[in-house]
Amino acid sequence: MQHVEHIGIAVKSLSESNTLFSKLLGVSPYKQEGVESEGVLTSFFQTGQTKIELLEATNPDSPIAKFIEKKGEGIHHIAFEVEDIEAEMARLKSEGFILLNEVPKKGADNKLVCFLHPKSTNSVLVELCQTIK
C-alpha cells in the first residue's frame, strides 16, 4: 500500500457539500464525475497527496444510498493507492481479507479499484486504487 489516495464521504446533496467543503478546504473541486456502475456522482478536492471524494447516490440501490439510509452522511471509505492492484488483491486475499470484487473494476478519477469487506477490516470500508497509466 502506498499513501491514502482519498477519503470517501457520503453526502445527500453534492452541490451543497461542494460549497461546504470548498469553504472548509479553501479549494474548489477539481473534477465532478459520475460512476454509473456504482450509482454515484462524485466530486474530488485535492488536499496535498490525499483527496477528498464526495459521493452522492444517483439511484436508491447505490451503496451510498443504503449507507446514508442506515448511517446518515459521513465518512464512507478510505482508499489507498497501490502500485499493482492485482498483486495487492492476491496478497490481501492470502492474508484473509475479504475482496468485494474479484476483478479490478473501473472507478472514478482514472483508477482501477477493488473494495475489501468491512467485516474483515475492523468495520472500515477499504478501497484499493491503481492509477490507469
Ligand SMILES: CC[C@H](C(=O)O)C(=O)SCCNC(=O)CCNC(=O)[C@H](O)C(C)(C)COP(=O)(O)OP(=O)(O)OC[C@H]1O[C@@H](n2cnc3c(N)ncnc32)[C@H](O)[C@@H]1OP(=O)(O)O
Ligand atoms: C468506484 C467509484 C468511487 C471511486 O472512488 O472510484 C467509489 O469510491 S464508489 C463508493 C461506493 N461503492 C462501494 O462502496 C462499493 C463497495 N461497497 C459494498 O459492496 C457495500 O456497500 C458493502 C458490502 C460494504 C455493504 O453492503 P450493504 O450495505 O448492502 O450491506 P450491509 O448493510 O449488510 O452491511 C454489511 C455490514 O457492513 C457495514 N457497512 C456497510 N457499509 C459500510 C461502510 N461504508 N463502512 C463501514 N461499515 C459498513 C454494515 O454496517 C454492516 O455491518 P453490521 O455490523 O452487519 O451492521
Ligand SMILES: [Co+2]
Ligand atoms: Co472511492
